[in-house]
Amino acid sequence: MSQTVNGFIKNRSFLALWLGQAVSELGGAIGALSNSLLVYELTGSKLAMSSFWLVYFIPSLALQLIIGPFIDRWSRKNIMLFSQLTRAFVFLFPILMIFCGNLEFWNLLLLQAVIGLIQPLYAPAGTAMIPTLVKEKQLIQANAYIDGTLRLMGFIAPPIGGFLAAWLGPEETLAAASLFFFLSAGFLFTLKEKRPEYKEERQSWLEQLSGGIRYFFRQRLLAWLGIFLAFVQFGVGVTMVLNVPYIVDELGGSELDYGYFMAAFPLGYFAGSMAAGKLGCLTSRRLMMLGALAAGGVSYIFLSFASAIWAAILIEAAAGVFIPFFNVHNTSLYQKKVPRRLLGNILSVRLFINRGAMMIGVLIGGRFSEIFGIRPMFFMIGAIICIAGCLGILLPYFKFLNDDSSPAQHSKTDTAV
Template sequence: MSRLQDKPKSLWKNKSFMLVWFSQTFYEFSGALGTFCLSIIIYEQTGSPLALGSMWLMYFIPSLVLQLFIGPFIDRWSRKFILIFSQWLKGFLYCLLLGLIMLEGSWIWSIFFIQVMVGLIAPLYAPASQALLPTIVKEGQLKEANSKLDGSIRLMVFIAPIGGGAIIQYIDTSILILLIALLSIFSGYLLIFIKEATFIYLQKKRWIDDFREGMSLFFKQKAMVWLAIFLSFVQFGVGVTMVISLPYITTILGANYHQYGYFVASFPLGYVLGSFICHYMRIKSYRKAMLGSLFIGGLTFAILTINHSVYVAFLTEAIAGVAMAIFNIHNLSLFQRIVPNSVLGKMASVRLFFIRFSIPLGVVVATLSAEVIGVRYLYLFIGVMICTVSLIGLILPYFRFLDDIKEKNETTIPHLETKKSLNT
């Protein structure tokens, strides 16, 4: 892809970036509100980790199936309009959910339905979002842009459970669902005005050929494969905590839903702090910085195993947020730097499939074992697993290749070229 050679302007003066920043902030805020709200409703009505796990499986299974096949189309379609379509469709679905609840008076089946449909949106939104950013900011600004986006998104994820808990208790759940729908629609509207570099396909390919190319290119990037593997262990832990966090806070520690909201908010608050730290870090060894932060993240799971104070749980989650921000932001920035933007969509989709595949595995493990071996032992299992994997990466000389990552080379992708003009 051709790039402008002039000195990059500040991100705050980049209109397209600012619109993406506002759009993703509103969209992720609405998503965090929805997740918090629906989880509480399911657990309150059933009191069962099995029901919580089933809700998340209804989201992840269709999401993973579509993630496997959608990658090639991300690079053929406008990333901007993929995002707009995803956000508006989600807004419509929450309006539909509100209507179903008002007509049927049943939360459970309506929530399972909305989880399936939103699960089908995620494979479109995530890779398109990752592939769009390098087309609107300079390569040297990618880490800064990812830090600002990640930090702002996590700040919204911090605010959402606190605000959502207040709305549920003092106003009405239906108002919260309507707010989610309106925020999703507005976030899509903002993207109409961005300028996106577009691609012309000089060689028409069958879907299966594009799919094979995406898989082949991904597995040729040894650094990306291993970073995805390391992140998969974290995502497995995320899948487990989706099921056990609510029982841990309300049953094991004896706290209320307000305090559960603070617990959920602690991780993104730490992530915001970590994103600022990440922006100013001067990295000499990506391997030590990322895998060291991963080790710290694993320790926080182990601490929750022996913890008996809800306030220590808040602090522990905040530390985990800082550690994961350092790992995730550098991981994503390296991926965007290495991969040519002309195939970034399909490779992002392949990468996300292997990463996200481990989340429902974690959900299944927690769903089947939470009531058998106990919530605390699940936290211990996750902590030991992540610490062991990160130590292997830090100690073995084999992984030193993570410090020698090369820049991308667009000339190796012959079948695409970029329009010099921008499509509004």
């Protein structure tokens, strides 16, 4: 394992991407924590929290639907640099409003809308770049290391954000988020991108977009992997609305307790990612991936019964250990099965579906938590995810998830550097 890590470190372009993504995740997690706390302090409303996240998802979905073909034609490095610099500057806006003594809810909504427009550019560009920097046999480990590191940053960020918010103030928290995005851009600037030159005739944007959508849904492995991932993202959307009131109102916690709770899942995820990268697929891929999905659903059910903060933190950490066995292999399969000339487009289709599922989760979380309460909502989303995973394991139809017979046909120019 150490030799593999050393090999990735010596690959300077991959290292630049690795560090750039890690620092970006740190800034994004700190910024999201700060914004969520500010919104709840300004409004005290779960419905306002729902609106806050809808403002993120609606522009994100609108752009995600059309941007895919361009990610495969534009420089992915430049897309990521533009994304990071834009996010760095936009986090300075609410700081200015705070100094002017005039921070309002709409200021945070504006920040959230801009971040929502940026994510559809940054996420698929970064994922699509990985196969051009490492060999195919290294993809599972490369994704595991990057995914695990991002979750490790997510573990570090909430306590840092909670400390800054509780002891120094929101200005310092937002400034830290902005600084990390600037630093991420610096790492990504050193990345040497190798862009494949495709010999086929260039297609129009509409032809590329429709072709990518058709390709996605005609490959049942890709389509069902996307659908199962959508169940996970649905749960994430609901918890975006529920997490703050769950800790503050249901369990009587503080901002620091919220930080610990938000750090628990990334800590478990880091451990799970390292295990997923090292172990690979020791048993049935179908059983491993969908078993992890079902275990994630069970964790939500346990949260609905938790009565102490320490119990909720332990449950979140345990859930984090299981989910990488689904996510890491999910992403690696896309990178292996999809031709690289289509990868950005296909990943954008997948992200569009996931963002849509998250937005539905936000809508349901904001609306129905006011009616039924927070704990019943945790139980409901847990049951939905658990049932989806169990059906995938038990129904014979899903045996194709173990199929490795149709790898992506790569262009000769698509080799790793």
